[in-house]
Amino acid sequence: MGEVAEMYTQDGTVDMKGNPAVKKGTGNWRACPYILANECCERLAYYGMSTNLVNYMKTRLGQGNTVAANNVTNWSGTCYITPLIGAFLADAYFGRYWTIASFMIIYIIGLALLTMASSVKGLVPAPSSCDNGVCHPTEAQTAVVFVALYLIALGTGGIKPCVSSFGADQFDENDEREKKSKSSFFNWFYFSINIGALVASTVLVYVQTHVGWGWGFGIPAVVMAVAVVSFFVGTPLYRHQKPGGSPITRIAQVLVASARKWSLPVPADKAQLHETLDKESGIEGSRKLEHTDQFGCLDKAAVVTAEDKTAAAARRGGCAR
Known part of the structure; x- marks a missing residue:
């Protein structure tokens, strides 16, 4: 292998x-x-x-x-x-x-x-x-x-x-x-x-x-x-990197998610945020950047709520069926 x-x-x-x-x-x-x-x-x-x-x-x-x-x-x-x-x-x-x-x-x-x-x-x-x-x-x-x-x-x-x-x-x-x-x-x-x-x-x-x-x-x-x-x-x-989709869409998603979760606290342990450094990037061909303290308000978009866990479990269940 x-x-x-x-x-x-x-x-x-x-x-x-x-x-x-x-x-x-x-x-x-x-x-x-x-x-x-x-x-x-x-x-x-x-x-x-x-x-x-x-x-x-x-x-x-x-x-x-x-x-x-x-x-x-x-x-x-x-x-x-x-x-x-x-x-x-x-x-x-x-x-x-x-x-x-x-x-x-x-x-x-x-x-x-x-x-x-x-x-x-x-x-x-x-x-x-x-x-x-x-x-x-x-x-x-x-x-x-x-x-x-x-x-x-x-x-x-x-x-x-x-x-x-x-x-x-x-x-x-x-x-x-x-x-x-x-x-x-x-x-x-x-x-x-x-x-x-x-x-x-x-x-x-x-x-x-x-x-x-x-x-x-x-x-x-x-x-x-x-x-x-x-x-x-x-x-x-030539070697080719696959296109990763519109970055404008992803930016808009982050802004909307941050606004919806504005009242939630950001955990002190950044490992609890969605898609941290120990996970592969969800965008094929993209390279993940290290987390920084700049624009910390946008970290709220990655706060995992109970609703997020329920929705994720439902999606996994649907795929299993």
Whole structure:
């Protein structure tokens, strides 16, 4: 039994088919090159099209410096809000793999559309509308650019919050050797981010300035396509944490239970509370946090009453029948 148990991960991860993940065939460093390559390419694509975006709006969209900077700031802010959506969907419903995969497709569609808006005749401002290097596009041409940018903002919302966590899922915390490797993974992860940002801020900005916007946005689109391919190639090797359901629902349940039991005293011995540290978490794939004295009023939700015991006994009796 012990040898069989050692064959599988002990942290609840599964393979692509939903079976317990086999240690020797999945995860660990064998899965990481595909995740690191994906992150490096994605960051290169993101910084490659965003670093010089103010200049693009000034020269190709005919916007003043203030308007262009404001538009880029709004777009950048959206890129940091959408990860809240992606993280919620990944943890609650889809899992990290499918969230990353789905949002990458949206991301690359946005990059492809932006490349077309800067290179395809009809979407590029006509030469007659340009004066001293500043163009004045039609409303439709401007709209295409902004649709592309906000598709990219939505796409990054599913990648940014999930890739690092998905990489961490490849290492079993219950295995001491893999646990140590997890720290090294994060070193390589942030190294890959900086490499992508460095290339984008130097090489791609030069291309945009001296070669053209079509190439300047086309290269990030191609790089992002490489990121998509890299991610999918590693699919058979990945370990997956199952989504644990909506955290908003669980928070609401705690608040309601605390309000209903507001008049009850909290026992001094926290071991008497429901689901203490000596029990497994009721949420598959989740890790239990240690109890703290912060927000002690919410401990009332875990006070076990006589009614709770009666209801639990009734449920057990129903299952037995």
